[in-house]
Amino acid sequence: MRYADPWPAPRARGPVEATVSLPGSKSLTNRALVLAALADGPSVVRRALRSRDTSLMATALTALGAHVDDSGDDWPVTPGAFDRDATVDCGLAGTVLRFVPPVASLSTGSVAFDGDPHMRNRPVGEVLSALRGLGVTIDDEGRGALPFTVRGSGAVPGGQVVIDASASSQFVSALLLAGARYDKGVDVLHDGKPVPSTPHIEMTVAMLRRHGVEVDDGEPNRWQVAPGVVRALDTAIEPDLSNAAPFLALAAVTGGSVTVRDWPESTTQPGDELRELLARMGCAVERTADGLRVGGPDRLQGIDADLHDVGELTPVVAALCALAESPSVLRGIAHIRGHETDRLAALARELGGLGADVAETEDGLAFRPASLHGGLFHTYADHRMAHAGVVVGAAVDDVLVEDVATTSKTYPGFPDAWSALL
Numbered sequence: 562m563r564y565a566d567p568w569p570a571p572r573a574r575g576p577v578e579a580t581v582s583l584p585g586s587k588s589l590t591n592r593a594l595v596l597a598a599l600a601d602g603p604s605v606v607r608r609a610l611r612s613r614d615t616s617l618m619a620t621a622l623t624a625l626g627a628h629v630d631d632s633g634d635d636w637p638v639t640p641g642a643f644d645r646d647a648t649v650d651c652g653l654a655g656t657v658l659r660f661v662p663p664v665a666s667l668s669t670g671s672v673a674f675d676g677d678p679h680m681r682n683r684p685v686g687e688v689l690s691a692l693r694g695l696g697v698t699i700d701d702e703g704r705g706a707l708p709f710t711v712r713g714s715g716a717v718p719g720g721q722v723v724i725d726a727s728a729s730s731q732f733v734s735a736l737l738l739a740g741a742r743y744d745k746g747v748d749v750l751h752d753g754k755p756v757p758s759t760p761h762i763e764m765t766v767a768m769l770r771r772h773g774v775e776v777d778d779g780e781p782n783r784w785q786v787a788p789g790v791v792r793a794l795d796t797a798i799e800p801d802l803s804n805a806a807p808f809l810a811l812a813a814v815t816g817g818s819v820t821v822r823d824w825p826e827s828t829t830q831p832g833d834e835l836r837e838l839l840a841r842m843g844c845a846v847e848r849t850a851d852g853l854r855v856g857g858p859d860r861l862q863g864i865d866a867d868l869h870d871v872g873e874l875t876p877v878v879a880a881l882c883a884l885a886e887s888p889s890v891l892r893g894i895a896h897i898r899g900h901e902t903d904r905l906a907a908l909a910r911e912l913g914g915l916g917a918d919v920a921e922t923e924d925g926l927a928f929r930p931a932s933l934h935g936g937l938f939h940t941y942a943d944h945r946m947a948h949a950g951v952v953v954g955a956a957v958d959d960v961l962v963e964d965v966a967t968t969s970k971t972y973p974g975f976p977d978a979w980s981a982l983l
């Protein structure tokens with residue numbers, strides 16, 4: 562293993578002043594790859610993120626019959642016939658687990674899906690039953706979970722389907738991404754508690770429209786994709802704003818100043834919400850000629866925040882709450898129990914183990930100010946748990962982060978980039 566395990570989290574000895582360039586967005590890269598594989602001609606995904614999740618997506622689409630050249634920074638993608646039996650390793654990538662089965666449904670081959678041990682617990686049953694409702698044969702032996710096999714017939718009738726997407730917005734995105742290629746398109750109705758992470762659905766809809774696909778999202782909880790061509794289009798990937806979270810948090814916990822280069826003027830990435838969240842915790846947030854600059858406060862304030870739309874920011878925000886001088890409540894995030902690990906349980910256990918006064922609530926976490934100490938921070942194969950651990954470790958002596966290499970899910974060079982700042 563390249564990194565010590567556990568990894569002694571570098572401790573900041575003073576305010577950190579830095580400017581960082583971040584790799585591309587996982588969510589944008591994996592959508593761009595799916596749309597390129599479904600398109601009517603070759604295209605290029607520029608500044609693609611190279612990481613475990615995106616490599617798994619490239620490998621999955623190649624196994625189905627597309628060709629993805631991931632050797633450089635720009636990835637040429639050539640669609641191909643989906644005409645062979647294949648196996649797909651989902652790893653721990655929610656985007657592969659949810660986005661690829663609707664694509665595999667267009668194949669004439671049988672496509673067998675599996676993933677990391679924990680992946681068998683991540684929810685996907687709603688996508689499988691929706692696909693059955695749209696005319697696809699799927700063998701899952703009644704599990705509604707991995708492992709399962711999609712047995713396509715080369716075409717999907719499509720049409721209307723009702724799903725409960727309260728566990729993950731990716732259920733909706735998955736059906737929309739492939740829906741234009743179904744004979745009748747797709748008309749997805751959500752019935753259940755509110756759908757989380759809706760900016761990610763907006764990201765899906767915006768990208769589909771750029772590829773010439775007609776999407777009607779005018780009615781709440783309903784998305785209609787008209788049948789038609791997915792036009793080939795070269796796409797440039799923005800930096801990953803969710804992976805900006807630990808870097809900006811470093812300014813917040815050290816009273817320093819961190820600038821993330823090339824912060825987009827406007828974006829569908831939920832990480833953009835960090836501007837508001839960090840400002841509410843007392844940080845100075847400004848756009849500069851270089852990007853987005855965050856200046857840390859003298860005293861970090863707690864926050865009462867509903868993170869339902871931006872659940873993937875929770876681990877780093879929770880680390881900040883643990884270090885803040887006033888109480889915090891994070892709410893609206895029951896669904897993140899189904900992320901890479903049960904993030905509410907994991908954050909409560911691991912931050913609590915370092916002395917934080919934190920309690921799990923039904924839909925979030927509650928913090929009271931406490932003095933933290935060193936110790937071992939477990940990460941449960943979750944890249945964002947590692948981010949939370951190193952943020953605390955920058956402010957507290959002797960924090961050891963278990964399996965920091967798990968950050969390769971979305972940023973393989975993370976431990977080196979982090980160490981370089983401290």
Ligand SMILES: O=C(O)C1=C[C@@H](OP(=O)(O)O)[C@@H](O)[C@H](O)C1
Pocket residue numbers: 587588589655656728729730731734757758761872873896
């Ligand atoms: O569509 C996407 O790219 C994502 C959607 C969200 O999933 P959930 O809706 O399951 O939270 C997010 O948390 C995940 O990191 C990426």
Ligand SMILES: C=C(OP(=O)(O)O)C(=O)O
Pocket residue numbers: 653654655656873900901945
């Ligand atoms: C929830 C996440 O990932 P996934 O795409 O695997 O769902 C995440 O990255 O925080």
